[in-house]
Amino acid sequence: MASATSADTFPQMGSLGDVHMSGERRLPASPVNPVMETRDLNVFYGDFHAVHDVNLSYGRHEITAMIGPSGCGKSTVLRCLNRMNDLVASARVEGEVLYHGQDVYEKSVDPIAVRTHIGMVFQKPNPFPKSIYDNIAYGPRVTGMKVDNMDDLVEEALRGAALWDEVKDKLKQSAYGLSGGQQQRLCIARTIATRPDVILMDEPCSALDPIATARVEDLMLELRNEYTIIVVTHNMQQAARVSDRTAFFTARPDETTGNRTGLLVEYDLTSTIFSNPNDKRTEDYISGRFG
């Protein structure tokens, strides 16, 4: 699990009033025609019950943030959405993960196909040890996407990730020469090059400095127009700044074993979660009293 990061940097969230809220958008109280849904999602690692009964729906062209203390299972839920948990040998998933109404965990579903529709950006920028160009072209190449002109696709993806102007003269150079923030935007560009429908982001800014973080957040708000974004974050201010809806998770220790099982506490519009939460635990967490 990820370590406590930015949440510790801002221990007091007392003056939530002056945090910019994206809730200016008028949104229905719950997503209409959600792109993705989880129904009674339970995840086990061996005998360890990691996530308990998560019911969530993710709205089209919305940014949904999942927040909560370390070990509350939010990353686990995220990795179920594109079946990245398949890669953990001991992981077992129960319940349904619906993508446009189809359960991605059904036997007939190909996890490779799921991942081409549902892209993912990771916590630590993970460019491939290749040129910037090849980093972008890799996805379309391996998935056998029909591309008329790869150069155009690379430019489009880099423009989409607000990186084109910075790298257009060094496309053939190694991606490892870029700064951390640029690398993360490259990873976002790489993901949108395969034209996914949903982009999952697992603490995309936790390894970045504040300026790089701001740029990625701006990018997220731009991408919202074309993609559905689901982001796990430790940084509550980030959730408040960028997300339309926020799901708050917490961990409940098992009375006998002491293992902590993650569960969803509250899910609502971000403005509601941060101004008028229903649950006492949510209120305690966002006001910095625990977590």
Add this chain to the structure above:
Amino acid sequence: MSTAATAAAQTVRLTAGRSRERNVGSLVFLGLLWFSLFFGVMVLVVLIIDTMLKGSVRFDSDLLFSYESSLNPESTGFRAGILGSLWLMVTTAVMAVPLGIAAAVYLEEFSNSRRWYNRIIEVNLQNLAAVPSIVYGLLAVAVMALFGFQQKNIVLGGAIALALLILPVVIITSREALRAVPREIRDGSLALGATQWQTTWRQTLPSAIPGIATGTILGLSRAIGEAAPLLLLGLGAVRFDPEGVLSRVTALPIQIYRLSTQSQVAFQEAASAGIIVLLVMILLLNGVAIFIRNKFQRSW
């Protein structure tokens, strides 16, 4: 007391006592460590210098380009051994490297390490690396007999023995190289919709090539010095160049072994010179390994 005086007093306290790093016990221990190092290095240096001095009379072109000769001990050479060792190395590499890498890729990327049979393979790989080389000689004799070869002292026979010998080393070092490729690279590839197979071919293996190459070359440099398994296969004196994998062959260590058991001084000298030739070949191989490692090394 003034602050200046306090500061002075503290300075004195820091410098007055004797350093506990230099008490008798640690000095003795340090001396022991130095002696061990000195002893190890010294033995090696003396051996090499002694061999070089003995062999120095034979550092001539006959040494490299002539065949073994019992009539003229002064001009006996290692042509057959050098060429034979090169043939053996190439054939060994052709057999052991693809097998070793494939086994490593399976174990690292595809196998479920919780399955009992994979665990057994895991444990036994470590054991295989420690098996005495002569056992592999026996194994190679059996394999050659199985395939119906009357003559076992051919390139193929020797290469089978040496390939079996270095296979565990190649597998283990290749696995380490694969394991050194960060999880994030694989995740990044898979998350873009690549299959596990594509991820292995296009990301993991290319990133691991320098490590695999280094390990393989170090394995080969172990194989080139082996005499025991080759003796078992009956490799002896040969006075022609190997022409193929079915050609009879000898190897440098075999020639050295045979010459050093002769009573004539000239043969002893030739053996010493041959050892230097072998050492140079091993050093060259290790040099290539170091070059590859430094040139392609990547920090993640």
